[in-house]
Amino acid sequence: MLRLFPAKFNGRTLLSHPPKPLLRLAFLFYPLLRSSPKCYSLVSETSLQFQPISSDHCDPLLSTLLVALKSSSSVSSCRAIHARVIKSFDYRDGFIGDQLVSCYIKMGCTNDAEKLFDEMPNKDFVSWNSLVSGFSKRGHLASDEGQYIHCCAVTLGMMSEVKVVNALINMYGKFGCTDSAFRLFWEMPEPNMVSWNSMVAVCTQNGIPNEAINYFNMMRMNGLFPDEATMVSLLQAFEILPLGRLVEAIHGVIFTCGLNENLTIVTTLLNLYSKLGKLIASHKVFAEISKPDKVAWTAMIAGYAMHGQGKEAIEFFERTVREGMEPDHVTFTHLLSACSHSGLVEEGKYYFRIMSDVYRVQPRLDHYSCMVDLLGRCGLLNDAHHLIKHMPLEPNSGVWGALLGACRVYGNINLGKEAAENLIALDSSDPRNYIMLCNIYSAAGLWSDASKVRTSMKAKKLIRNPGCSFIEHGNKIYRFVVDDYSHPDSDKIHKKLEELMRKIQEAGFVSETGSVLHDVDEEVKTKMINKHSEKIALAYALLVTSADVPIVIVKNLRICRDCHNTAKFVSLIEKRAIIIRDSKRFHHFSDGLCSCGDYW
DNA sequence: GTAGGGTTAG
Structure with missing residues (x-):
């Protein structure tokens, strides 16, 4: 039986009559308290131990409950406990007030958080930090609000506090204001470990991986030893800067430092290998984890999904569930995405059904996007449209984007128009x-x-993100754009490309000029399309790499139909394995076929 | 000897 508040614990007298509302709360949320590592010390196997330190007996337990509430990911528990707390107490100040603000933000009740924060009479820098970090983490802060908070921190004399500056650095990082983050960092008299880690993270999150590596190196030169957060942010830098060999070197460092027992780091590494096209390496990393958790095995499913190995993803899912793993909403997102990327329509429908029926995971927007993608892939555009019209949530850009993608493949103008209009209404920028x-x-x-669409784009001053392809060779990354002549060996590369195109045309390849937006002659179109960055990268790879290694190309946008077709022909004629990672997924080409089954 | 704010993984 659960005993609450024993009279004595470790020889000390404990509160014998805790306030009744608290007692009910503690009973109700006992499992929650037990599951929170930080509160574990307060809660033993059989009883809830409670020892007040102040004259106000309510505070310690309520604080513990609120902390447990924040660390729990259960939104329903959050709401329940929060409702009861508010009914029984009215805290606007100090510790409890700060905690409540954090809880509100975590629950997504930003208005309540702001209201309470405004009502708090004695805000200190801890209160401000709770607000800043909570809001900026969840993207609930506008840039000018951020600047206002920065001003407040300056006028209230909080800038000498390292934690405050760290919170501001991260806030600016989330806004993409890297310059402000840099300035704050370099004005700090004594940056600590978290400050350095924040800089590495800010650079990674803003797509400047070289800078992330620079900060890492500077940190080392300052005599600091990297920890978990450093390694995770550093590893993520290599998602953008795919220097495969350097990643293997870092893997070695992780191993020799004994960090290979650290689940967070190892999961990041596993995910990174998948994103670099090295699924076998991911699998190896996973196999060496002694006690994989939900995040680790979801990462593995995500890896299979990315590479179009749907059957493997399902097998893996079923096996781990049998071993007692409890899938959550992220797991199902990747599982459904695996089904959709492999054209496993029936399986996808099955898992969409049982995720709520059997596993009690309510479908979210991501799951609906996957389902629209799944139906759209096999041409069931009306079914996909029907699903959107009848879904219980307001469709977001992911859902409409999936429909638009399917309309593009199947040339459905009417539905495509509807999808695009909805998308533009959601985000016209x-x-x-x-x-x-x-x-x-x-x-x-x-x-x-x-042309009308292009004109409205121009009117809004929207610039198309230029397509480029990356390829690694000899410890260097080469970047090619369309019709690129920047490489010193450009003449050779373009000669090789022309030769390649001639060869595949002889084998039956026909240019697909549908991917060219401009209203120009067929001949001109073909010329433009033949100089796409991935084709140049492919020709370069054929020139400089040996025949036994797969060619790995990374593209920032989605691959066009013509380049996809080219890669298929080249894989057949040159007898090479080609892996192209576009902005959405991996394409493994061999013997004239692609792992995506020509749908992406 | 207890509890709060700053960095990191699917």
Whole structure:
């Protein structure tokens, strides 16, 4: 039986009559308290031990409950406990007030958080930090609000506090204001470990991996030894800067430092190998984890999904569930995405059904996106549209984007238009939405409509993100854009490309000019398409790599149909394994076929 | 000897 508040614990007298509302709370949330590592010391196997230190007996237990509440990921528990706390007490100040603000933010009740924060009479720098970090982590802070908070911190004399500056650095990082983050960091008299780690993270999150590595090196030169957070952020830098050999070197360092027992680091490494196209290496890393957790095995499923290995993802899922793993919403997102990337329609429908029926995981927007993608892939555009119209949540850009992608493949102009209009209504500043719509019109030969879309893009001053391809060779990364002549060996590369195109045309390859947006002659179109960055990278790879290693190309945008087809032919004719990672997934080409089954 | 704010993984 659960005993609450024993009279004595370790020889000390404990509170014998705790306030009744608290007693009810403690009973209700006993499992929650037990599951929170930070509160574990307060809660033994059989009883809830409680020892007040202040004259106000409510505070310690309520604080413990609130801390447990924050560390729990259960939103329903959050709401329940929060409702009861508010009913029984009215705390606006000090410790409890700060905790409540954090809880509100965690639950997504940003208005309540702000209201309470405004009402708090004695805000100190801890209160401010709770607010800043909570809001910036969840993207609930606008840039000017951030600057206002920075001003407050300065006027209230909080800038001497390292934790405050660290919170501001991270806030600016989340806004993409790297310059402000840099300035704050370099003005700090004594940055600590978290400050350095924050800088590495800020650089990684803002797509400047070289800078992340620089900060890492500077940190080492300052005599600091990297910890878990450093390694995770550093590893993530290599997602953008795919220097495979350097990653293997870092893997070695992780091993020799004994960090290979650290689940967080190892999971990041596993995920990184997947993203670099090395699924076998991911699997090896996973196999060496002694006690993989939910995050680690979800990462493995995500790896299979990315590489279009749906059957393997399902097998893996079923095996681990049998071993007692409890899947959550992220697990199902990747499992459904695996089904969709492999065209496993029936399996996808099955898992979508049982995720709530059997595993009690309610479908979220990501799951609906996967389902729309899954249905769209096999041409069931009306079913996909029906699902969107009848889903219980408000469809977001992911859901409409999945439909638009399917419309592009199947050339459905009407639905495509609807999807694109919804997308543009949701976010009129994302050039990709306009480009997709433009693509659909162009493919259907509706040049005047396509041109209207281009005009509205121009009017909004939206610039198309230029496509580029990366390839690693001899410890260097080479970047190619369309019609690129920047490489010193450009003449050779373009000669090789022309030769390659001639060869595959002889084997039956026909250019697919539908991917070219511009309303120009077929001949000009073919010329433009033949100089796409991934084709140049491919020709370069054929020139400099040996025949036995797979060619790995990384592209920032999605691969176009023509380049996809080219890679298929080249894999057949040159007898080479080609791996292309585009912005959405991996394509493994061999013997004239692609792992994506021509749908992406 | 207890409890709060700053960095990191699917």
